[in-house]
Amino acid sequence: MMKKSIEIDEEIFQDAVKFCSTMFNLPPLASKIYSYLIFDFEKVGITFDEFVDVFAASKSSVSTNIKLLLNAQLIIDVNKIDERKRYFYTNSEYKKIRFEKIVQKMQDELDLIENLRKFRKMKKVDDKDFEDKMEVYKSLLKKNIVNIQESLNKL
The missing domain is CATH 1.10.287 (Helix Hairpins)
Structure with missing residues (x-):
């Protein structure tokens, strides 16, 4: 099991998932991904692999839901110069x-x-x-x- 980049409060997380699902009309996994990113206060960025690990979801499911969040402009992705990995963040705009x-x-x-x-x-x-x-x-x-x-x- 991979080390989590951020710490979350389970109760607030569940409230956020419910809120995002309703507010943004998101499917469950997209709501979870977005809600998880809300806890990235230091903007360290969360990798694709961490989402797969944390949510025990298939790579294709995570990929589909990340694309949905990117298209909705809810999140952004960044490639760090020295790495191939993409890091995901909430879109501050x-x-x-x-x-x-x-x-x-x-x-x-x-x-x-x-x-x-x-x-x-x-x-x-x-x-x-x-x-x-x-x-x-x-x-x-x-x-x-x-x-x-x-x-x-x-x-």
Whole structure:
């Protein structure tokens, strides 16, 4: 058995696995790999072989799940100059990427609401209560977009 590069707290690890599985819609092994990397506080990097060993998983399963995490931009990999091994880390830019995607979705929703509003007007649908509620909703979206963008600028 290989020596682990990092120390984890089993209970926090299990909570993280559950959270990542739900939050990022990840399969179990990908959630475990990402959660394990969260404990790499010193950024030593975790090797492919360590994942295979720690999770007693096949190389193909680990490989598939690492590719999924790389494609989702949740993790990054680095080749150290003096070694052939790849080291994996959480992507420190991911929080920013994630919230930029959220802002884009809210902006897309605002555009859709506006197009629907124009279409309703064209069809001469008059529903003051609906219009008022949509304005409140649009205002909520706009405030959240501004709030998130201001926070992103600080990251």
